Amino acid sequence: MPTRAQLLGATLVTALLCGSGPVAANNDINIFNMMVKNYKPEEAPDRYGPRGAYIPVQAQAMLEAIEVDEHGSAVTLRCLWRLTWTDMRLRYRGSPAAGGLMISHATAGLMDAPKIWLPSVLYPRSLSVDFDNSLDNMFMIRPNGTITWQRRVITKAPCGLNVAYFPWDKNTCRVFLRQNLDSKALMLNWTRSGVRPVYAGPNLSISGFRLTSLGASSRIGSMAEDHGGPARSKSLVLRVTFRRVSIYYIINDIIPTCILVIASYMTFWLSPGSVVVRALLASFMLLACFIVTAIAGRAAPPVAFIKALDLWNFVCLFFLLWALVQSLVVYRMSLGCGSVTDDAATPELQPPKPPAQNGNDNDPEAIVAETLPPPPPPTDDLGPLPPRPRRRTVSPRLLDLVSRVLYLLAFCIVIIVFGVVYS
Template sequence: MCSGHYIWAIFFFASLCSASLANNAKINFREKEKKVLDQILGAGKYDARIRPSGINGTENAPTLVYVNMFLRSISKIDDYKMEYSVQLTFREQWTDERLKFDDIQGRLKYLTLTEANRVWMPDLFFSNEKEGHFHNIIMPNVYIRIFPNGSVLYSIRISLTLACPMNLKLYPLDRQICSLRMASYGWTTNDLVFLWKEGDPVQVVKNLHLPRFTLEKFLTDYCNSKTNTGEYSCLKVDLLFKREFSYYLIQIYIPCCMLVIVSWVSFWLDQGAVPARVSLGVTTLLTMATQTSGINASLPPVSYTKAIDVWTGVCLTFVFGALLEFALVNYASRSDIHKENLKKKRRDLEQASLDAASDLLDTDSNATFAMKPLVRHPGDPLALEKLRQCEVHMQPPKRPNCCKTWLSKFPTRSKRIDVISRITFPLVFALFNLVYWSTYLFREEEDETF
């Protein structure tokens, strides 16, 4: 029993000693990190104003800075302001021979700093930036890692609003290329050169969600610029966004089609229903005009014609044409009534003249009159009429015209206009849809220059 207590006591004492030694080792290790930082960044030992030397310590060679980034989110793409907002983790890596240190046999992998002003930093800026800010919750989202070979890694999380000049000729069947440009502000290519990191310089979060857009692909490239003060290194990322058409199909195209079709209901109403046809035409016209103004309010005033302008303009023309068609029908209806009144008056006059002639024959029935000759002269009207009938029978029969035969079923001209409009308007609108969609869908594929 006593021997068991002794064993447990020895085991407990040994564990306390090992823990104490481990804590001392940690304390000593952190002390060594502090000594290394004081050794390489101490006062009078490192000047952050002087740029690092070039490759292999060459003083005259430019400093090479390798850039990569992680695209975290794209919050909005504004068509009216022609800009987009993005949040990203931006990284730069370069080598500074002055920051080399002993890694203590591989136990000290890197040193971490949170103050960027302690070491030299490239003067990179975003040339197409409109607004931007750092993230400081809970602590500033930035760090600097210094590796034993003198390599420096700078990482920071930033949010940017960047300019994106857009070509809206194919809107909303368009694709837009938005760029993110980074360049040196003060160092020329003789002193500083930016390069994309090999492998995968741009990474995008997997569940990236964009409102009304889809990020199809991206491309990294160089965009060095020359000015009066020299040539400056520049990097760019081109992001290809494809607009989601389903939103515009539901919100714009289908409602416009419905308004155009509703305006055709006027062709099936009675010609005498003037208030119904006028109110239907005016209501659809005003609704279509409101829809058009709402679409244009969300787009910048550009000097060229957009695809949506063609669509709304033609739909507005069809609705306006349906209203004008009723005006034509109303005019033709009044003209038909006027002609019918004239025919009625003519029939009344003919009937009156026939009655008067019959009365005259009745009064002269007892009078004597000369015998009519048995042989008629060539100029006799009756003989001429018989001759015409013979010529008509001698002519070959004409083929019946289907359209005229069908239109002859509708006696009035106003009714014929309504019947023709019932067929013409849908056929022309269907032809317009065929031309519109074939033109802009094929042009979308041809104009893709990415």
């Protein structure tokens, strides 16, 4: 009388010889239905460890998509999770080349009543958890009783985004996976089968950011004791690190403000008397900088502190204001020194008018008395005059020359500092 394992092995060999595709899928379903005929899904598999304390379950995750919600400080991860455990009640005889039985969720009765035992896991600290019931969700049952459960999970977890370095910010978010406190004791571990426990899919989708690293770790929490569960609850931590793609802000904010600052530098090369041209040019650059920063700032996350991009805009506004104030100061100094070259600032010199005659044209003594200056006061009693102090004045052209060097040097230093600190 052939045993149940022999019958399953014979059926599996027949399925492999018959072909693949829909026929092979139907054979897998028939074999699976024979295996779970007397199976009790409410009973947990054999436990391992000291006194059979836990059921080992290995986990692996493939990241498919990342969506960052900056306004809600949350991140949504779409992952394809694979949980692997061993159930000795589902062993069968099969060829090593067979691989295993491919069973869909519908065949396994996951929608209504599961036909096999499944580990009960939770995603703590998550805002929402959705399950995508697509064709990729399935079970693989190997001949030695090893079961791999593949399921796509969409998890939205809170993530405190640090945008102080915006738009060169880098953030790390975490998603936790642990056992249900009301279920049997599980020992969750990341897979150690020679592959990475967490990796990015070939078609990873992430908008506005660039994935820099993925990490996997575990932690032991004491929260299970408060819920009447096991004394030690192990959680798996999926760590995702991503950096913002800053090319949009560089093209729409950094480069235009640099051009405006360099254009305002040209005002130092104009004549000190060209106050109208210098003031209009500096004012136009200042207004244009306000418009550029306002447009680019609409795409920035709303926060209540100064970001790196805001600091850059403030520095550019300072340089533009420097050029405007410099123009007014130089013009005022040129008026005091008498070196203004504009036509409006230099009144036309008129010849002195002759003294008015009062009708005594024929009296030479009256004419001489009117034209002679009054006699100087006596200086014998006043003593020597004190030395006249020299006024040290700065030439407007010298001030422009110094400003040309300081302006350009200060702006180059600012660019280098920003590149070192925020790169």
